[in-house]
Structure formats: C-alpha cells, structure tokens
Amino acid sequence: MAMRGVLLESSVLDESASVEKLLFRLGYSNLHVVVLFTNGQNPSETEDSLKKWGLSEVVKVVTVGADEDVVEVINKAWPVQASHSVFVTPNDQDAVTRLAESGWNTVYLGQGGVIKASSIIEHVDDVFAAVATLNKRAFGVELLVVGHVMKWSREKDFLKRRALPAVPTSNDLTFVPLQTDRSMEAQLAVVDIVLHKATDEIVNVDTSLQTSDPADRIQYSDSIQRLQRYFAENPDKCIVDPIHRLAPILDRSLTRQVLVDLEDAKVSDTTVVRAPHSCEVKDFVEPHLTEAVKVGFPTIVKTMMACGTNDAHTMAVVFKKEGYENLQVPLPVVIQEYIDHGSCVYKFYIIGDKVMHSCRRSMPNAASMAVSAGASESVPALVFDSLKSLPSSFEGDGKPVANTVVEGDGSLDVEAVEKAAVWLRKKLGLTIIGFDIVVQVGTKDHVMVDVNYFPSFKDVSDKEAIPAFWAALRNAHATKSGSSA
Numbered sequence: 001m002a003m004r005g006v007l008l009e010s011s012v013l014d015e016s017a018s019v020e021k022l023l024f025r026l027g028y029s030n031l032h033v034v035v036l037f038t039n040g041q042n043p044s045e046t047e048d049s050l051k052k053w054g055l056s057e058v059v060k061v062v063t064v065g066a067d068e069d070v071v072e073v074i075n076k077a078w079p080v081q082a083s084h085s086v087f088v089t090p091n092d093q094d095a096v097t098r099l100a101e102s103g104w105n106t107v108y109l110g111q112g113g114v115i116k117a118s119s120i121i122e123h124v125d126d127v128f129a130a131v132a133t134l135n136k137r138a139f140g141v142e143l144l145v146v147g148h149v150m151k152w153s154r155e156k157d158f159l160k161r162r163a164l165p166a167v168p169t170s171n172d173l174t175f176v177p178l179q180t181d182r183s184m185e186a187q188l189a190v191v192d193i194v195l196h197k198a199t200d201e202i203v204n205v206d207t208s209l210q211t212s213d214p215a216d217r218i219q220y221s222d223s224i225q226r227l228q229r230y231f232a233e234n235p236d237k238c239i240v241d242p243i244h245r246l247a248p249i250l251d252r253s254l255t256r257q258v259l260v261d262l263e264d265a266k267v268s269d270t271t272v273v274r275a276p277h278s279c280e281v282k283d284f285v286e287p288h289l290t291e292a293v294k295v296g297f298p299t300i301v302k303t304m305m306a307c308g309t310n311d312a313h314t315m316a317v318v319f320k321k322e323g324y325e326n327l328q329v330p331l332p333v334v335i336q337e338y339i340d341h342g343s344c345v346y347k348f349y350i351i352g353d354k355v356m357h358s359c360r361r362s363m364p365n366a367a368s369m370a371v372s373a374g375a376s377e378s379v380p381a382l383v384f385d386s387l388k389s390l391p392s393s394f395e396g397d398g399k400p401v402a403n404t405v406v407e408g409d410g411s412l413d414v415e416a417v418e419k420a421a422v423w424l425r426k427k428l429g430l431t432i433i434g435f436d437i438v439v440q441v442g443t444k445d446h447v448m449v450d451v452n453y454f455p456s457f458k459d460v461s462d463k464e465a466i467p468a469f470w471a472a473l474r475n476a477h478a479t480k481s482g483s484s485a
Helices: 010-015 019-027 044-052 070-077 094-101 124-142 152-160 184-190 222-233 243-250 252-259 288-294 366-370 414-428 462-484
Strands: 005-009 032-037 059-063 085-089 105-109 119-121 144-149 173-177 193-196 202-205 218-220 238-240 278-281 299-303 314-318 333-337 344-351 354-361 381-385 432-439 446-453
Touching: 005 010, 005 124, 010 019, 010 032, 010 124, 019 032, 019 044, 019 059, 019 124, 019 152, 032 070, 044 059, 059 070, 070 094, 085 094, 085 124, 094 105, 105 124, 119 124, 124 144, 124 173, 124 184, 144 184, 144 222, 144 462, 173 462, 184 222, 193 222, 193 462, 218 222, 218 243, 222 243, 238 462, 243 252, 243 414, 243 446, 252 278, 252 333, 252 414, 252 446, 278 288, 344 414, 344 462, 354 414, 354 462, 414 432, 414 446
Parallel strands: 005 032, 005 085, 032 059, 085 105, 105 119, 144 173, 144 193, 193 238
Antiparallel strands: 202 218, 278 333, 299 314, 299 333, 314 381, 344 354, 344 432, 432 446
8 A cells, every 4th residue: 555644753854964955855745744843853953944844834833741651642642554654763762663553654764673573774765766766665666756856846836736645546657756866766766757946057168169969059067967877777767758859959950950840730720839039149230231131121130049048038029220239149140030929929848748828927929028118219129038927018909918828819720729739749759748830920831939948837737637647657658668568
C-alpha cells in the first residue's frame, strides 16, 4: 500500500538546507505531514514559521509532554494507517521500537539503528526518495518515479496545484525533487523518468559561436550539465525531454526554420495557419536595414534568443523606418510583421496527446499603440519587456492591456490550430509545448507568433491539465521503453 504520511522528529529539520522548501514540498505532496516535538522541545518557532510560510494547514505540529505516552499521543493525532506511515528520526529514541512494532516504517537520518529493516538516508531532503522506494516495493514495476528539476518558483506553483505528489497518482506516478547541489547519479538510482525545465537553468548563450549544432551555443548550469552527461552515458533512460531538442525553440532563428513549413503543411482547407513574415538582421545599417524595411510596418523586433539571457524579453514595435535608428534591442534580432489581432492572444498548450487553450488580453492593434494618451504625434518605435504589460497609457480597443484570461471573439478555428499542434509536436519531437496564436484582423489568418517549452499551462483547468500532464509522462516512458526494447 502507498505511503500516505510522514512524521518528522523535529531535530531532523536542522539538517535541511531549506526547512521552508522541505516542508512546502512535503505539505503539498498529498502526504499527511507532522513535526514531532518531545522531551521538552519548544515548538513555537516552528509553528510561527509555518504560519509565516502559509503551511499551517498542510503541516501539523504534535508536542508530547514529559508525562505523556509518545505513541499514544501520535496515534490520536494520526489519521493514516501505521503501515502507510514513515517516521524520520536521527536516532533510536523511545518511540522508534514501539512505532515499528505497530507497523510504522522507520527512516533513519545519517545512520542505522535497532530497526534493521529500516531505510537510511544521508540528507533529510532524501525522504522523498525513501518514500518512493517504499512505494516502489509495494507497487512493483508499474509504479514510475519521476525526478524533477526546475526553478523553485515554478516548482512551488506546480506543488500548489498538487501536480507533483509523493503519493502515487491515479496512473501510478510518484514525484521526487532532485537536489541540484548534489551528485545526480546517486539520486537518479530510484528514478524512472527525469522531468526538467532546463530553460530555467541557462547561464550563458554565445550567439557568435560558429557551430554545426546550435545547441552548443547554450551553456546550462552545472546540474543540467550533469544530467546531460548522465543521459549520454545512459541513453536507455527516459528524460522529458532530451535537452538537445530544445534548441529550435530557444533560438528564434531556428524557430523560424521550423515554422517556415507550417503554411505549406495545409492543416486546414479553410483556414490559413502560418508563421509571421519575418527576417533576421545583425544590425540596422545597409543592406540589413533594407531587409528590415521589406517586412513592412509595423514590425515587432525580438532578440535572437527567446530565453536564457537578461535581455531575451526586450522587444520593440517599430512603426516607421526611423524607428530602427539607435533601437535599444540587443543585436542580432528577428524582425516579424506586427499582426493586428484585437488585443487577444490564444495560448495553446500541447501536453502529450492533449491540446488545450485559453485566451488572454494582449497587445493592442498597432494604431492604438502608435499614439500614446495625450500625444499628438506617432512614435517611431516602442521598446518594452514582454514579461510585463505595456505602459497603462497604451490601450487596445478601449480596454487596458493586462495579462488576464479573457473571452475570444469567436474567430478562432480550434480544429485547424489543434491540427497545427499535432504537426508542431511531431516536428519538434517534444512532449510539453506552448505556442501563441493570434487571429489577424481582416484576413482571419491564424498566425503562430511564439513557441516555448514546458509552459505552466495554468490558464486551463487543472482538472484536465494535470491528468494530461501525468499521462504525458507515463506515455513518454512507454515510448522510450518500447524504442529501447
């Protein structure tokens, strides 16, 4: 049976690199979590911290007085069967033997003790791997362990949505956070699938490097490099997704090459689904200036790298030729036609075999942007950060620009875009992809203006997206196992 509860002897928290992160991960992993204080230990500091971190509802504190029976107090506060419970302790205290006799699973931190069948972990953060190992023993090979690496803000968001549970999912997955500051090899011993957001871990991009493999231009963090070496040595292991496949959606020059065939793919007999007209330039002097002007006006100017650099999200809308003079967007750049789209962008999410979408308020039509509130003359160019809203003085269709979910105007051909999504997934060979579609005012062309890897997909219902996410991981493992057979 699955492990459903973790009892932490309070002193083990002192061994965690980040107590907040440890307790947040445990509390939002669908486990029942309690911190145990005995022998006169004062729980007030931990209780205050739990309140400050917003964890009081998912992590409880139990205090046992000197005259109280420790096992009796625990049993009264514990709603999980003993055989489904784990006690993490640094030593053989009074409760260990008695809890073990009741069927509890003991996990020793640092060294073993009287319970010979217990697990031993080197770091308290390895409790997730210990729980996964116990679950693996109970469930057998059908249970797959997913080790994940992503920046903390992203992981925290997924945890809050209960997307990374330690308790097995309905399709027999369990999740373990990988500690990026430690050796990966030992941690990966229990893992069947590695889930990563390597784009969170880019430390440098050398766009000037001449290489036959564009992926060589991207330098990842030490932890991601360790993953790359591990999978190079263990090609039969499953990683979602192979890191070298990310280059085409990190480098906008390569993205252009991917999307050039989209219109020719004829995903619909009635709707044009295409990439924006565009060019690449290394500067804004002749002959490159002429190439830029040929795209037409207005244009949107984007840095070559879509992420991983400090200025990857610096963009500009250029309304006239003079706008290219001293434009503060780092070179080289991709110049795309600016699509008037009624301030509505459709965010599409490919999650394995599922395609979902939402509609967000977006940038206004060009005419609304060209003149700011109270200004009498058009501006030649507008520089902005795409991760933030445009200045509030710029409005589209009478509505403020804001990054909120809105209703579309009914012009979206969902079937055509879903077929384009299938085409894109096959083209890229990736499992979790996001892309943006805008519907051009007038022509109704559906234009794919952006592609990104492993988006949060939080605009769509978690009831649909999270099971699809789990199924995508399971299917990726099945595909990898089948190809390795």
